[in-house]
Amino acid sequence: MPDYGHELLFSVSFVPSAHQADAVVALTQLAERAGLDLVTFSDHPYQPTFLDTWTLLGYVAAATESIRLAGNVHPLPLRPPAMLAQAAASLDILSRGRFELALGTGGYWDAIASMGAPRLTPGQAVDALEEAIPIIRAAWDTDAPGTIGHHGEHYQVTAPRGPRPAHDIGIWLGAYKPRMLRVTGRLADGWLPSLPHLQSIGRLGEGNAVIDEAAAEAGRSPRDIRRLLNLGEELPAAQLAEIALTYGVSVFILAVNDPDRLQRFAQETAPAVRELVAAERTPTTPPHPIPQSAAPSTTTNAAGPTAKNASNLAATPTPDDGVRLTDARVWDETTRPTGPAPDPTRRYTPAEQANGRHLIDVHDHLRAELAQLRDLIDQVASGAIDAGTARSHINTMTMRQNNWTLGAYCESYCRLVTMHHTAEDSMVFPHLRRSEPGLAPVLDRLQEEHHAIHKIIERVDRALVSFVGDPDGLGQLRETVDLLTDSLLSHLSYEERELVEPLARHGL
Numbered sequence: 001m002p003d004y005g006h007e008l009l010f011s012v013s014f015v016p017s018a019h020q021a022d023a024v025v026a027l028t029q030l031a032e033r034a035g036l037d038l039v040t041f042s043d044h045p046y047q048p049t050f051l052d053t054w055t056l057l058g059y060v061a062a063a064t065e066s067i068r069l070a071g072n073v074h075p076l077p078l079r080p081p082a083m084l085a086q087a088a089a090s091l092d093i094l095s096r097g098r099f100e101l102a103l104g105t106g107g108y109w110d111a112i113a114s115m116g117a118p119r120l121t122p123g124q125a126v127d128a129l130e131e132a133i134p135i136i137r138a139a140w141d142t143d144a145p146g147t148i149g150h151h152g153e154h155y156q157v158t159a160p161r162g163p164r165p166a167h168d169i170g171i172w173l174g175a176y177k178p179r180m181l182r183v184t185g186r187l188a189d190g191w192l193p194s195l196p197h198l199q200s201i202g203r204l205g206e207g208n209a210v211i212d213e214a215a216a217e218a219g220r221s222p223r224d225i226r227r228l229l230n231l232g233e234e235l236p237a238a239q240l241a242e243i244a245l246t247y248g249v250s251v252f253i254l255a256v257n258d259p260d261r262l263q264r265f266a267q268e269t270a271p272a273v274r275e276l277v278a279a280e281r282t283p284t285t286p287p288h289p290i291p292q293s294a295a296p297s298t299t300t301n302a303a304g305p306t307a308k309n310a311s312n313l314a315a316t317p318t319p320d321d322g323v324r325l326t327d328a329r330v331w332d333e334t335t336r337p338t339g340p341a342p343d344p345t346r347r348y349t350p351a352e353q354a355n356g357r358h359l360i361d362v363h364d365h366l367r368a369e370l371a372q373l374r375d376l377i378d379q380v381a382s383g384a385i386d387a388g389t390a391r392s393h394i395n396t397m398t399m400r401q402n403n404w405t406l407g408a409y410c411e412s413y414c415r416l417v418t419m420h421h422t423a424e425d426s427m428v429f430p431h432l433r434r435s436e437p438g439l440a441p442v443l444d445r446l447q448e449e450h451h452a453i454h455k456i457i458e459r460v461d462r463a464l465v466s467f468v469g470d471p472d473g474l475g476q477l478r479e480t481v482d483l484l485t486d487s488l489l490s491h492l493s494y495e496e497r498e499l500v501e502p503l504a505r506h507g508l
Contacts, residue, residue: 002208002248005223008277010270011038011253012262013072013230016051023257024051028060030259032067034266040072040102040253046111054087061095069095072230072253073104073174073192077117077125081132082148082157085139089165097167101136102192104174105129126179128154133171133187140165172228181207184225185214190251191225196232201419202426204229204247226250234261237272238365239419244277245358246423280361281354313348313504315356317496318363320489325482330452336494337441342501356504362420363492370485377481417457417488421450432499435506442498449491456484 012031014024024041031039039060043053053071061069069091074084084101092099105125106112113119120128131152138148142164150157172190175181176197184191191211198204204227212222228251229243243249252273256262348356429443463480467473 002246003281004225004227004248004250006226006250008244008270008274009037009068009251010266010273011040011068011251012036012265013040013042013253013255014257015255016041016043016053016056018049018051021051024056025060025063027257027259027262028067029063030262031266032064034263036067036262036266036270038068038070038100038251038253040070043071043074044108044111045075045078046108046115054091057091057099058094061091061098064098066098068098068100070100070102070172073102073172075106075108075112076103076129076132077106077112077120078115081135081155082139082159084132085136086163088136088169089140089163092165092167092169093163095166097165099165100170100172100190102172102174102190103129103132105180123179124154126183129173129180130183130187131155133183136171140169170226172226175207178210181210182214185211185216185220185222186218188225190228192228192230194230194232200426201243201247201422204243204249205423205427208247228253230255234265234269237269237276238369240269240273241276241280242362242419242423244273245280245362246427276365280358313342313356313501314353315360315500315504317500318360318367318493320493320497324486326479326486328483328486330456330483330487331449333490333494337445339442339498339502340436340438342505346505348504352504352507355507356500359500359503360496363496366417366420366492367489370488374481374485377477418454421454425450428503432502432506436502439498439502446491446495446498449487449494453484453487453491456480456487460484 012027014027016024028039041053041056042050044050045052053074057069057071076084079087088099088101105122105128106120109119131150131154135148135150135155135157138144138150139159139161142162144161148157148159148161170189171187172192173180173184173188174192174194175184176193181191191207193204193207195201198207208222208227211225215222215225227247227249229249230253232255234254234256240252243252254261254265256265425447429447432439433443460480463473463477467477
């Protein structure tokens with residue numbers, strides 16, 4: 001469970017449209033009033049329908065009082081580093097310490113060259129960035145003697161230092177490939193990727209590993225580098241909390257142009273994420289297990305072996321109560337392998353206790369969300385509320401802020417489960433395989449069950465979407481949700497039984 005020691009921040013990103021300049025400024029002011037921490041603006045000087053981002057940053061700095069400001073991100077080839085340093089420091093002084101500097105190597109080379117900048121290869125662009133960062137830092141270091149003296153392949157700078165920024169400006173890099181990630185680890189203060197460009201959430205873990213290794217080799221702590229993330233879409237609070245806890249992301253940036261979405265993100269999503277993350281990172285007495293099903297129709301004892309915890313491990317796996325709602329079986333539970341037995345004499349540190357507890361807490365949230373879905377369907381089935389009213393109830397759920405239909409609610413829940421499984425498959429399970437080879441049969445089986453559950457999720461999603469348009473499909477909806485309940489809850493209990501103790505020993 002990476003925690004790089006930075007407070008959680010929530011931000012929005014705006015397109016600096018020249019045709020809607022007043023709206024962009026108004027949205028920035030709304031973000032400040034709504035309690036967001038940071039506002040960012042994309043920077044594409046070669047786009048003639050956009051405002052110049054640096055001019056806009058100066059304007060909104062004067063129109064706001066407390067919210068932090070940044071570009072997202074500034075293309076270095078169009079901003080010479082010595083001038084960039086002076087502009088950044090000036091804006092930080094004028095805004096009373098509210099500016100951060102986010103940089104990228106460029107990328108859109110035809111457009112960049114059309115503005116008169118030199119066309120660089122990708123390798124040359126990284127070289128230039130490596131030269132630029134020390135130049136920028138030297139310009140801000142007014143306590144150092146003499147002038148800036150840099151004689152590199154891309155920049156020749158002999159200039160006086162200053163001005164000094166009002167605060168220590170963070171340099172954040174938009175990076176994806178290994179070399180840029182290593183530059184981030186060696187030289188930068190933050191990593192700022194975009195989730196859609198990563199293609200897979202697991203790449204956050206891969207990027208962290210490269211950055212952390214490069215930081216250590218440079219004599220830095222990985223905690224020196226903040227982890228930020230541009231979101232491609234509005235995600236539920238539970239998913240953002242999972243990303244924060246699994247990958248150490250501490251700044252979430254939502255691209256938005258709608259005031260209602262902005263306020264919902266600031267006033268509902270952000271507090272919920274903070275609460276979830278705080279609860280996960282603060283060891284507490286484990287709560288009573290959440291019941292696996294509220295109204296069983298059939299009972300089959302398929303619980304399997306009891307939990308295999310050492311005596312002093314307070315994180316107690318949730319037992320499988322053997323209740324099944326359907327006669328259908330996706331897998332044979334009697335063939336599930338069991339991992340090595342724990343050492344009954346081992347004692348666990350508070351940090352190890354928290355590691356073991358984390359998996360249970362995440363699973364408890366999945367159980368609670370599933371119970372919400374089942375309760376909603378039960379209300380519709382019993383006639384207590386109609387489908388339209390049910391949709392309004394979804395809007396009030398703590399973890400669901402959008403005006404989603406039943407089908408979209410399921411889509412969100414399915415995405416949450418999928419993200420959790422992806423994080424396990426890409427990060428947690430490989431770590432456990434390396435740390436404890438005897439767990440391999442268990443991990444193989446868990447991954448097989450992930451695939452089976454995802455197939456059920458697809459069926460549930462189709463059934464829910466169909467039901468919203470045709471209430472006669474209630475029977476199919478109930479059947480598929482019952483199958484998901486049986487399979488997912490059985491899987492969660494099996495995983496806790498086998499992995500809670502190893503996670504306490506080996507960490508996340």
